[in-house]
Amino acid sequence: MVYIDIQHREVTLKLVYYGPALSGKTTNLQQLHQLMVGHTGSELITLDTRDDRTLFFDLLPLQFETEGGFTIRLKLFTVPGQVIHNTTRKIVLQGADGVAFIADSRVSQTRGNNESFANLKQNLRDNGLDFEDIALVIQFNKRDLEGIRSEAEVDKIAKKGREPVFKAIAIQGQGVSETFRGLAALSWKRLEGKFHFAERFGVSHEHFMSQIDALFRPVKGGSR
Amino acid sequence: MTASASTTQTTTSAADRRPPLERLLRRDDFSRTLAPFVRGTFGSVDAVALFDHAGVVFCHVGDEQGPMAHWDQLPPEAHAVFRSSERGFGLGDHEFAVRACFAGADRVGTVVFAIPAASPDCPGLAAIADGLVGVIGALLQAGFATWVTSEMHLAASESNFRSLQQRNAELERAIAHLREVDQLKSNFLATVSHELRTPLTSIIGFSEMLARGIAGPLNEEQTEYAQTILERGEELLRLITQILEMSKMEMGTMRLNLVSVPLTEIVDRAFSAASIPAERARVSLRQDLAATLAPLLCDADKIQQVLVNLISNGIKFNRPEGYVLVEAERAPIRRPFDEDFFGEETSDALRISVTDTGIGIPEDQLQRIFDAFYQVDSSSTREHGGAGLGLSIVRKLIEAHGGEAWAESIVGVGTTFHFTLPIAESPSYSSDSSESDSSDGFEGSSDSSRGK
Numbered sequence: 001m002v003y004i005d006i007q008h009r010e011v012t013l014k015l016v017y018y019g020p021a022l023s024g025k026t027t028n029l030q031q032l033h034q035l036m037v038g039h040t041g042s043e044l045i046t047l048d049t050r051d052d053r054t055l056f057f058d059l060l061p062l063q064f065e066t067e068g069g070f071t072i073r074l075k076l077f078t079v080p081g082q083v084i085h086n087t088t089r090k091i092v093l094q095g096a097d098g099v100a101f102i103a104d105s106r107v108s109q110t111r112g113n114n115e116s117f118a119n120l121k122q123n124l125r126d127n128g129l130d131f132e133d134i135a136l137v138i139q140f141n142k143r144d145l146e147g148i149r150s151e152a153e154v155d156k157i158a159k160k161g162r163e164p165v166f167k168a169i170a171i172q173g174q175g176v177s178e179t180f181r182g183l184a185a186l187s188w189k190r191l192e193g194k195f196h197f198a199e200r201f202g203v204s205h206e207h208f209m210s211q212i213d214a215l216f217r218p219v220k221g222g223s224r
Numbered sequence: 225m226t227a228s229a230s231t232t233q234t235t236t237s238a239a240d241r242r243p244p245l246e247r248l249l250r251r252d253d254f255s256r257t258l259a260p261f262v263r264g265t266f267g268s269v270d271a272v273a274l275f276d277h278a279g280v281v282f283c284h285v286g287d288e289q290g291p292m293a294h295w296d297q298l299p300p301e302a303h304a305v306f307r308s309s310e311r312g313f314g315l316g317d318h319e320f321a322v323r324a325c326f327a328g329a330d331r332v333g334t335v336v337f338a339i340p341a342a343s344p345d346c347p348g349l350a351a352i353a354d355g356l357v358g359v360i361g362a363l364l365q366a367g368f369a370t371w372v373t374s375e376m377h378l379a380a381s382e383s384n385f386r387s388l389q390q391r392n393a394e395l396e397r398a399i400a401h402l403r404e405v406d407q408l409k410s411n412f413l414a415t416v417s418h419e420l421r422t423p424l425t426s427i428i429g430f431s432e433m434l435a436r437g438i439a440g441p442l443n444e445e446q447t448e449y450a451q452t453i454l455e456r457g458e459e460l461l462r463l464i465t466q467i468l469e470m471s472k473m474e475m476g477t478m479r480l481n482l483v484s485v486p487l488t489e490i491v492d493r494a495f496s497a498a499s500i501p502a503e504r505a506r507v508s509l510r511q512d513l514a515a516t517l518a519p520l521l522c523d524a525d526k527i528q529q530v531l532v533n534l535i536s537n538g539i540k541f542n543r544p545e546g547y548v549l550v551e552a553e554r555a556p557i558r559r560p561f562d563e564d565f566f567g568e569e570t571s572d573a574l575r576i577s578v579t580d581t582g583i584g585i586p587e588d589q590l591q592r593i594f595d596a597f598y599q600v601d602s603s604s605t606r607e608h609g610g611a612g613l614g615l616s617i618v619r620k621l622i623e624a625h626g627g628e629a630w631a632e633s634i635v636g637v638g639t640t641f642h643f644t645l646p647i648a649e650s651p652s653y654s655s656d657s658s659e660s661d662s663s664d665g666f667e668g669s670s671d672s673s674r675g676k
Contacts, residue, residue: 103566107570111558114566117566118562149567161565
């Protein structure tokens with residue numbers, strides 16, 4: 001649930017990267033962190049475990065100013081993908097404004113994707129969030145591997161739902177910023193419909209997106 | 225003695241509870257609040273300083289040439305004030321007013337005000353000091369309330385944490401104990417069933433010899449008795465063998481001999497093993513298997529055992545003139561799943577289904593029937609015998625092959641048991657199964673035949 005602090009003129013959005021184990025959620029956040037050098041208020045908060053798995057969650061906090069003098073904070077979370085960590089997933093999903101579902105493109109991982117997707121729906125329900133209501137984008141990651149679903153197959157899957165679908169090779173940074181832009185745009189659009197940011201605070205959708213795009217531009221004079 | 229000890233304890237703990245000034249008041253807040261009173265519109269007080277209860281300076285307000293700017297400690301004159309009826313003292317060309325500060329019931333510090341002795345406001349210092357110490361007192365009280373709340377929170381969290389730690393330790397001990405007991409149970413079952421089989425072999429062997437007339441001719445009644453001993457003995461042997469197998473599986477000492485084998489071959493063997501009880505129960509055995517089915521990659525003996533178990537169940541719980549049907553089709557290795565947004569899974573395995581026309585199993589029991597020793601009808605007067613191990617063994621054997629076993633049923637119509645097994649030519653078998661949990665401790669012995 002978006003957090004609006006009128007007194008300090010701040011809006012905080014929570015965006016969650018969800019998906020099956022080892023699908024590349026943390027990699028997405030790491031790449032974003034690298035792509036936004038100098039713009040991120042702080043380091044990527046991550047708990048590295050011995051076997052590359054996310055133990056609790058990763059957090060990438062982002063922040064920028066808008067034309068109305070508003071501060072927009074974006075908190076990007078990942079969840080642990082392994083089946084046994086469902087309680088953690090449920091907690092991290094609490095109050096999410098947008099979800100990026102990171103799917104593994106390999107055909108052999110279809111079951112994992114389907115199970116995680118069903119788990120996302122269930123956990124949203126358990127958190128009192130409506131699946132139809134939440135901003136959801138889908139990323140087909142690992143497009144560089146063998147045995148993946150073809151472009152045509154991915155497009156066919158994309159047509160089944162109304163969620164925007166992105167293709168990515170997160171480990172090389174491909175498709176990472178596109179997915180994030182898509183997620184930010186859709187989340188803001190959904191919230192705009194509810195809270196009328198343009199009308200109340202003078203923050204238009206175009207301006208919000210131009211500020212998002214600015215996060216990817218190199219900072220002049222080095223990093224802060 | 226006891227009374228004095230308890231008094232000492234109370235005093236110590238009260239002293240321990242006294243909050244440090246840092247926790248009650250921020251130096252910034254103190255300076256900002258008192259700065260307007262120093263050399264301002266409220267008279268010529270030129271310095272205010274707050275000392276903690278040990279007498280160390282906490283905060284000083286006033287310029288650097290002020291009379292207290294270099295005081296690190298509360299001066300002895302100020303200490304003397306508390307021992308007398310005075311409320312201030314003179315030092316150099318200044319007069320000082322000394323006041324105690326309280327938070328709750330405890331004295332937490334001392335505040336000292338300085339005014340030039342020559343100032344016309346000097347006689348009013350006591351009144352000014354009383355007024356300002358009231359303001360400082362209010363600040364400290366507010367800080368004290370917050371401090372008490374946070375201490376209480378802390379204490380509550382600590383107590384919760386301790387009780388959780390204790391519970392965790394208890395649970396860990398309980399788990400360790402259960403694991404040990406479980407291991408003991410498995411060992412016990414293995415030993416006992418092994419020991420039971422030895423005398424049973426004699427019972428079966430000698431009763432068979434009697435029944436066949438090897439030890440001399442028997443009359444009709446005697447033959448029937450010997451035959452009954454033989455049949456019951458064999459039934460007991462089957463039960464004991466099941467228990468032994470189960471305990472072997474639980475101990476992880478069973479090996480699989482994986483080979484490429486056609487399903488029809490295994491089904492034929494299973495049917496011939498089950499033909500006598502099927503005839504007796506007037507249940508027909510049917511199979512509907514396409515000739516084009518890919519061969520399985522499995523341990524043929526173990527899968528035959530799985531089929532015999534399922535077919536025997538199908539016969540046991542069937543109606544007369546019913547049937548048991550074995551079918552197979554290509555399917556994913558995992559059981560069907562409701563969500564299919566990300567597409568169908570690859571059909572790289574065989575799904576074998578054994579359907580009967582029996583009494584069926586209620587929905588709420590379907591999951592539990594695969595548990596060891598579980599019986600749908602667990603009453604002592606139940607119609608059908610058995611140790612409740614058959615389906616548990618089925619599931620364990622199938623999971624050891626990397627497949628899944630599950631059941632569907634309609635009460636009064638019949639039950640279908642499904643299980644999946646990898647096919648011999650599947651290229652993805654070895655890669656997929658390497659990610660699946662193999663907690664059973666099974667080992668594939670013929671690795672060369674894997675993932676051809």
